[in-house]
Amino acid sequence: MEIRPVPLIAIVGADFVLTDEESRRKYGTDALKRGHQADVVVLPADTAQVAAVARWCDETRTPLVPRGGGTGYTGGSVPVRGGVVMSLERLNRILEIDEANLIAIVQPNVITGVLQDAVEAVGLFYPPDPASLRQSVVGGNVAECAGGPRAFKYGVTKQYVLGLEAVLPTGEIIRTGGKVVKNVVGYDLTHLLVGSEGTLAIITEVTLRLIPKPPVQATLRATFPTVTHAVDAVIRLLRARVIPATVELIDGECLESVARYLNVRSLAPPGTAALVLVEVDGLSEQVGAEADRVAEACRAAGATELLRARDEAERQELWRVRRELSLSLKTIAPLKFNHDVVVPKARVPQLFALIDDLRRRFQLRIPSFGHAGDGNIHVNIMVDPADAAEVQRAHDAERVLFEGVTALEGAISGEHGIGFAKAAYLGLNLSPDAIALMKRIKASFDPHGILNPGKMFPDEVTFPES
Amino acid sequence: MEIRPVPLIAIVGADFVLTDEESRRKYGTDALKRGHQADVVVLPADTAQVAAVARWCDETRTPLVPRGGGTGYTGGSVPVRGGVVMSLERLNRILEIDEANLIAIVQPNVITGVLQDAVEAVGLFYPPDPASLRQSVVGGNVAECAGGPRAFKYGVTKQYVLGLEAVLPTGEIIRTGGKVVKNVVGYDLTHLLVGSEGTLAIITEVTLRLIPKPPVQATLRATFPTVTHAVDAVIRLLRARVIPATVELIDGECLESVARYLNVRSLAPPGTAALVLVEVDGLSEQVGAEADRVAEACRAAGATELLRARDEAERQELWRVRRELSLSLKTIAPLKFNHDVVVPKARVPQLFALIDDLRRRFQLRIPSFGHAGDGNIHVNIMVDPADAAEVQRAHDAERVLFEGVTALEGAISGEHGIGFAKAAYLGLNLSPDAIALMKRIKASFDPHGILNPGKMFPDEVTFPES
Numbered sequence: 001m002e003i004r005p006v007p008l009i010a011i012v013g014a015d016f017v018l019t020d021e022e023s024r025r026k027y028g029t030d031a032l033k034r035g036h037q038a039d040v041v042v043l044p045a046d047t048a049q050v051a052a053v054a055r056w057c058d059e060t061r062t063p064l065v066p067r068g069g070g071t072g073y074t075g076g077s078v079p080v081r082g083g084v085v086m087s088l089e090r091l092n093r094i095l096e097i098d099e100a101n102l103i104a105i106v107q108p109n110v111i112t113g114v115l116q117d118a119v120e121a122v123g124l125f126y127p128p129d130p131a132s133l134r135q136s137v138v139g140g141n142v143a144e145c146a147g148g149p150r151a152f153k154y155g156v157t158k159q160y161v162l163g164l165e166a167v168l169p170t171g172e173i174i175r176t177g178g179k180v181v182k183n184v185v186g187y188d189l190t191h192l193l194v195g196s197e198g199t200l201a202i203i204t205e206v207t208l209r210l211i212p213k214p215p216v217q218a219t220l221r222a223t224f225p226t227v228t229h230a231v232d233a234v235i236r237l238l239r240a241r242v243i244p245a246t247v248e249l250i251d252g253e254c255l256e257s258v259a260r261y262l263n264v265r266s267l268a269p270p271g272t273a274a275l276v277l278v279e280v281d282g283l284s285e286q287v288g289a290e291a292d293r294v295a296e297a298c299r300a301a302g303a304t305e306l307l308r309a310r311d312e313a314e315r316q317e318l319w320r321v322r323r324e325l326s327l328s329l330k331t332i333a334p335l336k337f338n339h340d341v342v343v344p345k346a347r348v349p350q351l352f353a354l355i356d357d358l359r360r361r362f363q364l365r366i367p368s369f370g371h372a373g374d375g376n377i378h379v380n381i382m383v384d385p386a387d388a389a390e391v392q393r394a395h396d397a398e399r400v401l402f403e404g405v406t407a408l409e410g411a412i413s414g415e416h417g418i419g420f421a422k423a424a425y426l427g428l429n430l431s432p433d434a435i436a437l438m439k440r441i442k443a444s445f446d447p448h449g450i451l452n453p454g455k456m457f458p459d460e461v462t463f464p465e466s
Numbered sequence: 467m468e469i470r471p472v473p474l475i476a477i478v479g480a481d482f483v484l485t486d487e488e489s490r491r492k493y494g495t496d497a498l499k500r501g502h503q504a505d506v507v508v509l510p511a512d513t514a515q516v517a518a519v520a521r522w523c524d525e526t527r528t529p530l531v532p533r534g535g536g537t538g539y540t541g542g543s544v545p546v547r548g549g550v551v552m553s554l555e556r557l558n559r560i561l562e563i564d565e566a567n568l569i570a571i572v573q574p575n576v577i578t579g580v581l582q583d584a585v586e587a588v589g590l591f592y593p594p595d596p597a598s599l600r601q602s603v604v605g606g607n608v609a610e611c612a613g614g615p616r617a618f619k620y621g622v623t624k625q626y627v628l629g630l631e632a633v634l635p636t637g638e639i640i641r642t643g644g645k646v647v648k649n650v651v652g653y654d655l656t657h658l659l660v661g662s663e664g665t666l667a668i669i670t671e672v673t674l675r676l677i678p679k680p681p682v683q684a685t686l687r688a689t690f691p692t693v694t695h696a697v698d699a700v701i702r703l704l705r706a707r708v709i710p711a712t713v714e715l716i717d718g719e720c721l722e723s724v725a726r727y728l729n730v731r732s733l734a735p736p737g738t739a740a741l742v743l744v745e746v747d748g749l750s751e752q753v754g755a756e757a758d759r760v761a762e763a764c765r766a767a768g769a770t771e772l773l774r775a776r777d778e779a780e781r782q783e784l785w786r787v788r789r790e791l792s793l794s795l796k797t798i799a800p801l802k803f804n805h806d807v808v809v810p811k812a813r814v815p816q817l818f819a820l821i822d823d824l825r826r827r828f829q830l831r832i833p834s835f836g837h838a839g840d841g842n843i844h845v846n847i848m849v850d851p852a853d854a855a856e857v858q859r860a861h862d863a864e865r866v867l868f869e870g871v872t873a874l875e876g877a878i879s880g881e882h883g884i885g886f887a888k889a890a891y892l893g894l895n896l897s898p899d900a901i902a903l904m905k906r907i908k909a910s911f912d913p914h915g916i917l918n919p920g921k922m923f924p925d926e927v928t929f930p931e932s
Contacts, residue, residue, distance in 0.1 A: 098810075098812075100701050100811070100812035101810040101811055101812045101813075102704065102811070103810065123705065123707070144650065145650050145654075147648050151647070151648060155625070156648060158654075158657075159621070159625065168899070168903070172899040172903075173899070174897060174899050174900045174903065175897065175900065176900065178875060178876075178877060178895075179810045179875045179876075180808045180809065180810060180840070180841055180842075180875075180876055180877050180880065181617070181808075181840050181841075181842075182613050182617060182622060182808050182837075182840050182841075182842045182877075182880035182881060183808065183877040183879075183880060184610065184611045184661045184877075184879050184880065184881065184882070184883045184884075185877050185878055185879050185884060185892065185895045185896065186884065186892060186895070186896050186900070186901070186904050186922065187658060187661070187662055187666075187904045187907055187908075188611075188624075188657055188658060188660065188661050188662075189900065189903070189904070191624075191654055191657040191658070192653060192654060192657070192658050192907075194654065195650045195653070195654050196653055196654075200653075211709065212704050212705070212706075212707040212708070212709060213707065214707065215707050235566050238568065238678050239589065239678070240678075241589070241678040241679065241680065241681050241749065242678070242749075243677065243678060282748075282752060283707065283708075283752060283755045283756065283759075284755075285751045285752060285754065285755035286748060286749060286751055286752030286755065286756075288751065289749050289750075289751040289752065290749065290752075293749075342646045342647075342648050342649065343646065344564075344567040344569065344645045344646060345566070345567055345568070346564075346566035346567050347567075371648075374646070374647050374648050375646055375647075375648075376646075376647075376648045409644060409645045409646075410644075410645075410646055411644060411646050411648075411649040411650075411651050412651055413649075413650050413651050414646065414648035414649060414650065415648060415650060416650070417650045418650075418651060418652065426651065426652060429644075429651045429652070430651065430652050431640060431641065433634070433638040433639070433640050434640045434641065434642065434652070434655065435652070437634070437638075437640065437655070437910065437911070438652050438653045438655070440910035440911075441653055441658075441907060441910050442653075443910070444903065444906035444907050444909070444910045445903065445906075456652065
């Protein structure tokens with residue numbers, strides 16, 4: 001598609017319309033690493049410019065793809081049909097931190113970790129903690145409904161979004177929700193937009209709920225001979241009336257990878273199939289009592305080893321295995337198909353049994369870890385992109401994984417969304433009637449289908465070349 | 467409208483189609499007490515019957531109004547245009563309580579309090595606690611997004627709905643969400659349906675998230691010379707990193723009413739403008755520490771008296787003033803315009819200043835109380851329906867209240883919804899573009915406008931006679 005940038009220059013200024021080859025490529029890819037070139041990249045300065053660009057795209061039927069940090073795993077910000085990529089990078093300010101009302105108002109491209117640091121400096125807390133939090137931005141987190149380890153106790157991004165300013169594909173600026181936690185005036189557009197993957201509207205301002213920062217944490221590490229033992233520990237600690245902030249489970253294949261990468265054999269005792277990191281937080285009296293109960297639950301479930309951090313240095317050391325995981329996986333193979341499936345938490349053992357089947361049946365390395373409390377497991381199918389047969393086996397395994405997760409009454413995505421990477425599988429989780437309804441909703445926002453086209457719905461997806 | 471009930475009898479059976487005058491009136495009213503007769507009442511037995519009735523109504527363009535417990539305060543289940551009222555009272559079973567996965571699956575007409583008892587019997591907890599919980603039902607709570615005192619710590623109904631089965635007005639049966647807490651597959655239809663007031667779909671099954679039941683509570687009562695002092699206490703305790711389960715604030719006019727009704731003068735020390743009930747919950751170690759901090763915050767904020775329940779009997783005694791409140795208000799005047807406005811929590815003092823203005827300006831009694839942590843205050847404008855001038859002054863005061871709340875960046879409803887009672891005020895909180903978008907969404911669910919017509923949107927409302 002050739003786009004004459006003159007009208008866009010009139011809106012945002014010549015310095016903020018990029019048409020060079022490098023920019024068009026750079027802004028056309030994300031963490032999925034299967035990009036497509038934008039025809040033109042625009043960098044609006046404010047909501048009015050966002051609206052004017054949207055209106056122009058709608059009038060000229062030009063695809064328009066909003067973009068935040070570009071860290072998504074499903075191609076959500078990839079312009080699969082070309083057109084205009086709108087990077088919101090200039091809308092990157094924290095507008096307000098209202099301590100008395102426990103509210104932050106931010107522009108969409110504030111980096112999530114930067115916001116967290118700012119609110120923690122005044123004793124407040126914004127819990128959602130996607131692994132990408134030092135690169136990803138609040139607007140993108142909202143568009144994808146990002147999760148993270150702390151979701152077990154604190155919920156995902158959705159639970160913290162009180163209100164939005166958003167631009168419709170036809171250029172209208174709307175405000176949804178507001179500064180109050182309870183609000184039942186009209187339909188809940190706010191939470192319809194959260195997780196809508198940039199297909200319904202362009203988010204230009206986010207009002208977030210904050211909570212008081214828990215002053216103390218305690219961290220425990222337990223190792224188990226099987227995943228079933230580890231999940232039993234989780235169920236026991238819930239029965240003991242404890243909701244930890246995080247319950248991270250790391251499987252044996254991951255542990256081997258980290259041990260090899262760090263050249264440290266002490267990470268897990270021999271025979272460890274599952275390592276669990278549990279963190280509890282709150283007032284110090286509470287944290288001590290909860291940590292005791294966690295230890296008791298792990299022992300009762302048959303933990304082979306149990307460690308409890310005595311200070312911050314030990315806490316960081318326990319977390320080290322988790323932090324080094326992503327880098328260590330790169331030593332297995334250059335590419336990972338990073339799936340974020342989710343099953344009811346008591347069925348995590350069945351999910352791991354399925355992963356074992358996939359390893360054998362498709363001859364693949366599939367180190368897996370995740371948020372055991374939520375049943376949300378990252379299943380990393382490692383492939384060498386130069387090995388076409390292996391890539392094919394990985395895609396075959398992916399389908400069997402998604403079918404198996406569906407059979408366990410789970411969902412094919414708990415954190416990353418659909419984008420174009422998983423669109424072909426949407427029908428596993430949703431009926432034709434539900435998909436048809438979603439398309440009618442999409443049309444009620446975007447009558448000409450210009451906003452982030454070719455995403456989410458299987459029959460509209462064309463897979464871009466890398 | 468005359469409806470020949472034969473096709474409905476063919477679907478649900480003659481015993482479950484009611485056309486007698488008494489039933490048509492009874493099923494045509496709710497707690498708002500401004501009803502309208504149904505033309506016919508149907509009581510389907512299952513989802514298939516719900517779908518068949520919806521299809522018939524859609525084909526014949528007959529208004530269809532779903533009904534749960536009939537306890538709403540905004541006329542949500544009133545058939546303002548006549549037609550079919552569909553009571554879901556036969557869909558009243560708890561289908562499953564899954565302890566390992568912390569999930570309950572229920573039919574829509576399970577009474578909320580019955581569900582709570584059932585899950586608490588196995589150590590679990592369903593926190594949402596609307597005042598109507600012994601009469602209202604889960605489906606209605608979902609349709610209205612019911613709140614309650616515990617919303618401050620635990621959130622409202624929305625935060626507990628994982629999935630729904632629902633029937634579209636055109637008869638399709640859809641499933642949204644599911645059994646997992648994290649789910650980002652497609653648009654979030656689940657949370658679009660929560661709070662949609664029965665205008666988008668008929669809810670036939672609800673999958674709810676449960677949490678472990680906090681084993682211990684502590685309850686404190688503090689009295690303050692002004693509302694500003696009381697709100698200062700709330701802000702101080704948040705700074706002390708405590709999130710109480712509930713922070714109920716009761717104003718001086720309410721206290722007088724209860725004191726008169728019970729003939730007990732000890733309820734509040736002289737000069738009390740605001741009484742605050744704070745409850746913290748969790749493990750016993752935590753509860754003790756948190757209660758200490760609550761007491762400290764109240765003292766620092768200038769509490770005139772501070773009580774802390776030493777046992778369950780004392781706890782019940784502290785709550786007594788709150789429990790007797792509704793009945794005592796009936797001694798002021800037979801009718802209350804029960805508004806559930808919400809403002810950012812630090813602006814609750816301004817809201818009470820506004821209420822004082824209304825009292826003076828319109829010569830009305832307006833006892834007010836509510837959920838101070840959320841800024842969600844029940845403003846009860848008491849009227850004698852036989853006094854037409856007073857009723858008019860109450861309506862005038864209502865408009866000034868809603869305009870004032872909007873100016874404080876609040877919302878006209880935090881719990882009760884819009885229905886037809888507040889539809890005229892929708893435009894105070896939502897722009898014309900946002901309302902137009904909501905109408906397009908409504909049409910994407912309900913192309914012929916048969917489901918619960920005449921609600922929410924101002925230009926579609928006709929006010930029924932009582």
